[in-house]
Amino acid sequence: MRVLFADDDVIARTLLCAVLADLGHEVVLAEDGERAWQYFQDDPVPLVVLDINMPGLDGLTVCRLIRDHPAGRETFVIMVTARDGRDDLTAVLSAGADDYVTKPSSPENLRARLEIAGQRIVQNAASRAAEAELARSRWLAGIGETTIAIEHEINNPLSALLGHAELLLMDEAMTPEQVESLRIIQEQAVRIADVVRRLARLKNPQSVEYLSGSRMLDLGPKTS
Template sequence: MEYKGLTDAPIQGSACPTVIVADDDAVQRTYTSAVLRKLGYEPLEAEDGLKALDLVRKIGSQLLICDLDMPGLDGHQLARQVRQENRDRYVHILMVTGRDQRREREKALESGVDDFMAKPLDTASLTARVRSVSRLLRHEQLLAERNEAISRAKEQIEDDIRAAATAQRRLLPVAHAEVADCAFHSAFVPSNILSGDMYSYYELAPGLTAFYAVDVAGHGVNAALLSVALGHLLTAEHFRQQVVDTDGNINPARLVHSLNARFFDQSSNDYFTMFCGVLDHQANVLHYCQAGYPSPVLAQRSGECHLIGEGGFPVALVAGMEFESHRIDFRPGQALVLVSDGAHEAENLEGEPFDDERVIATIRQRAADPSAIPDNLVQALTQWRQGATLDDDLSVLVCERRLKE
């Protein structure tokens, strides 16, 4: 039998779905094809296994009806070859066998045959089997369409998330900047596309510089939305209104208390940790409030380092929570380093956390040049994790008091 017009390129299907009929018995092929036409299919005949395999390759049909005993390739060999070559497209295989070939059926199942029809074929049996496959094919088509729709929706969501991540990064200040006699240095490494970390710094008034760092609990879109909301809210004007009273007294706890009242929701599990500070340049005093955020490291250029603060309670976790302001001397030549818990909790391959001691040791390495502290921490954590992505977001913010020249 010749197959005119067949090339190596797949042939486009016609209006009727195609079925490949492989049988060396011309009468059986003709009978099977006649039944298939009545059912609305377009049969393509092959008198041996090799011609059938050629049609499967070129036509793309998803239904193959084949005899067990054929020249070229028998039914077992044909089924195995079809399964090996069509991993991205499932071909349903119905095999025609004699009633005394039960052992051959077991072998055929191992080869990849889906179902059997006994010789001699009857119209009712053939019709039932083909209609059963038709239902499966319609179901597979529906699943494929749904998967395609899900894939398109997933791509759209990922595009939206990337756009949101870009917007989120735009809320962050530049990595290096000067405010009055302070220099700020930072690093931002989200564990995913979006992050729950946020930080900023600004001049509140002549002689007063403010900065803060926030770490929203959890990951993903929900945490990022809350961090972005905080980034939009915590402007210099809002910070000043909440922290500095009419008499000029500085109380960062008032800001944290207002955020707790604003964001606490009994029906939500959202909360965040925070550190905020206001530097009085003339008095060389840092007024700060710590609300569950990891204790910052106060570093001298000599390498001497120590933690400040006692932890405090997270924001928006308990209604009516009281927060306290504290103060420390913060003089030129010193640097205050805020590091989110993505660093402290980062585990190596053995499950050992990076912890406070390693954070301090890494800061000490670059204490003489505070501008290098953020990148040094990122590099140290990359080595600690052997290149693996962090499980939690990482942000580093350094406030450096510049020495007067």
């Protein structure tokens, strides 16, 4: 897993980098908050470790920026702080951090916190996947119920409309303009019937982009 680590303390960077590398992570190093924020914008990562006190942007500010970024809402953020007072820890959590580590900290403690972070990231990803699958199941169920309603509520009056149009077209007293209007009504009614038929035959519904920022159900090719 790629991890972004920002700390202006060379010794702290060396220690944590060794622990991260030992756990098999790929480390992206930043020497201050501004670089950390720039790196995250360029290439968001699932785990970020930030020292609170850094030149330029401090860790709390970077954490807030990450939380406001669309790709950072699910990022696991660990703050590294030399202060562990109640107000300090409240500030860390208020900034949106998931966990914190006080320094100096032993390699064992760092390893434990990072392993917990890794487990949480995996669990959160699995939870999001399950929620997405549940949402899709509900979406599919909704499509099925909607299809039944559409077939019932549209097909019946549509059949009556087409039948009456056919009867009117058999009337020799109809003017050419009236005949043309009836033909148009027929064509559009047939199009509606085709849409209902394609909707009823969907086996694996998918959505496609319709307009900028919106999507629509893909009904597949026309059947008539």
